[in-house]
Amino acid sequence: MLKKRSLSFYLLLIFFCLFVLFLYGPIIAIVLLSLQGPDGQLMFPVRSFGVYWLGQVFQEQRVGNFVEPFKRSLTLGLLVTAIAIAVSVPAAMAFRSRFRGASVILYLTIASLIVPSVLVSLGIGILFQVMGWPTNWFSSGLGAHLTWTVPFAFLIMLGVFNRFDPSYEEAARDLGASGVKTFQEIVLPLIAPSLIGITILGFTLSYDEFTRTSLVSGQDNTLPLEVFGMTTNVTSPALYALGTLTTIFSFAMIAIAYSGYRIYSQRQRGG
Structure with a gap:
């Protein structure tokens, strides 16, 4: 016999469903508005269904385009993800042993996350101006993104x-393994899930970053800056189509990372 549920269970279930709808409702609306024909508009109701605007994302827009900013x-x-991993792993390993100045470095790292993003962007812009370096998306933009991803x-x-x-590690060294061998065979497999998590988080933080890049990107915009600049100029469902493709791209990144971890785990168990 089915167990009788209490009233609190149904209330919590309704609350959970509303919460999920709150999270994914905007995404669902954007996907629906992007799947329109050439006569599509920016609001409901949907006049006709199609994939016309998905193809228009890769075309030149009235002002600017999406392809180059996406690249x-x-x-x-x-690049930011690779640097974040290369810096964070040895830095965290160094903090396993107490050393002078460790607390100062830790507090400075946390302060980078607390300081308002626009001030970080402004400070990097002023630094490049004082040094006489031109600001662009690859140099100053890279530095701005690293101040956000590396601390995390x-x-x-x-x-x-x-x-x-x-x-x-002590057992591996007792068996004669070198420091590099110990890291490759013992440490790396154990921290692999965390590295995958950092990869996804670091890439997502950089890919979506707007405020810290806003004052230091130079003449060439990243995708978030390009989208922001088009919100007052592009009056077509192309923006919705971009949101749909970006969502698919994000889920694809998660699926690839998860699949890679599963394959790596199976090889480890098989070895």
């Missing part, structure tokens, strides 16, 4: 290594 954001996201990656890895059992 810039993709390049920045991949470092704090995550710091928590990972705080729970890391050093006896595994």
Whole structure:
């Protein structure tokens, strides 16, 4: 017999459904408005269904385009992710041993996340101006993104290594493994799930970053800046289509990362 549910269960279920609708309702609305024919408009009701505007994303818009900014954001996201991992892992490993100035470095890292993003962008812009360096999306934009992604990656890895059992490494060294071999065979497989998480988080933070890039991108916009600039000029469902493709791209990144982790785990167990 089915167990009788209490009234609180149904109330909590309704609350949960409303919460999910609140999270994904805007995405669903954007997807529906992007799947329109050439006569599509910016609001409901949908006149006709089709994929016309999905193709228009890759065409030149009335003001600007989406393809080149997407390439810039993709390049920045991949580069920022690689640098964040390369910096955060050894930095967190260094914090496993107490050293002079560790607290100052930690507080400075946290302060980078607390300071308003627009002030960080302004400070980087002033620094480049004083040094006589031109601001552009690849140099000053990269620095702005790193002030956002590296602290997050470092704090995550710091928590990972705080729970890391050093006896595994000691056992490997007792068996004659070198420091590099110990890291490759013991440490890296154990922290692999966290590295995948940092990869997804770092790329997402960089790909979506707007405020810290707003004053230091130079003449060439990243995708968020291009979208913001088009909101007052593009009066077509092309913006909705871009949101749909970006959502698909984000879910694809998560699926690829998860699949890669599963394959890596199976190979580890098989080995």
